[in-house]
Amino acid sequence: MRTPIAVALLLAAVSALGQGGTQLPDRTPSPRWQRVVSEDNRFSVSMPGTPAFKTQTLTAKNGHPVQFSSYTVDLGTRAYMASYSDYDAQTAVSLDGAVEGVLSSWKEPRIVSRRRTTLYGHPAVIVDFVSQDYRVVVRALAAGKRLYQLGFVETSAAFQPAHAEAFMGSFRLR
Numbered sequence: 001m002r003t004p005i006a007v008a009l010l011l012a013a014v015s016a017l018g019q020g021g022t023q024l025p026d027r028t029p030s031p032r033w034q035r036v037v038s039e040d041n042r043f044s045v046s047m048p049g050t051p052a053f054k055t056q057t058l059t060a061k062n063g064h065p066v067q068f069s070s071y072t073v074d075l076g077t078r079a080y081m082a083s084y085s086d087y088d089a090q091t092a093v094s095l096d097g098a099v100e101g102v103l104s105s106w107k108e109p110r111i112v113s114r115r116r117t118t119l120y121g122h123p124a125v126i127v128d129f130v131s132q133d134y135r136v137v138v139r140a141l142a143a144g145k146r147l148y149q150l151g152f153v154e155t156s157a158a159f160q161p162a163h164a165e166a167f168m169g170s171f172r173l174r
Contacts, residue, residue, distance in 0.1 A: 033166075036071055036082070037174070043148065045082045046170035049073045060091045078154035080167050085147045093147050095125045098140040102151070106131035120173050135159035139168055 031048030038044070039053070051071035058066045070083035087093055095116075103109045112128040112135075124141040135156050141148040150171055152164040 031073075031075060035170075038071075038082075038084070039069075042146075042174055043082070043084070044170075044172050044174060045071075045150070046167065047071065047073045047080050047082070048075065048167075051080075051082075058085070060087065061097075062091055064088050064091045066091065077158055078152070078163060081149070081151040082171065083149045083151075085149075087145045087147070089145070091145075093142045093145060095123060095140050095142055095147075098147055098149060099125050099127050099138065102136075102138050102140075102149070103127070103129065106134075106136065108132070109136075130156060133157070137164040137168070139171075143173065 033046050033048050034050070036045055036047050036051055051073045053069070053071055055067065055069040058068050060066045065088070067086040068083065069085075070081055073080045099114070103111075106129070109129045109131045112130060114125070114127045117124050117126060119139065119141050120143070122141050122143045124139060126137070126139050128135070128137045130136070133156050134153050137152045139148075139150040141150075148171075150168050152167055154160070154163055
């Protein structure tokens with residue numbers, strides 16, 4: 001049974017190379033990348049396929065409602081997610097809280113790198129970590145009362161930084 005890694009991101013089969021063996025060529029067809037525009041037309045991002053869209057109301061730590069929406073593409077050995085959360089005027093957007101929430105959803109995450117930066121003129125945090133057989137890269141960006149999160153997961157054996165960057169570098173605020 002295939003375990004969908006996108007579920008773990010919201011949070012794959014790993015091919016073992018055997019002792020001294022060579023890696024078999026990847027015979028899976030290349031996904032068709034497409035530009036995805038959010039339903040409220042506030043951002044766009046390129047994703048390798050048609051994403052599943054989900055929206056739900058969550059509860060912030062202060063008890064106030066938070067509208068969470070996500071676009072996810074799961075390719076088996078890697079997954080892509082673009083999400084946003086809209087907070088009310090009384091709720092503070094916490095980049096550190098967002099990153100800690102992601103990290104807490106993984107088993108024994110080991111941080112490879114974590115840094116504060118500015119993306120599109122807004123404060124952001126980028127974290128790259130390993131959990132079991134997965135490499136995960138997350139970008140969290142606070143734009144007013146909206147928190148954007150981009151997540152990329154790939155099996156550690158197949159991880160290539162260019163895969164994450166192709167996706168994350170395509171994100172645009174509109």
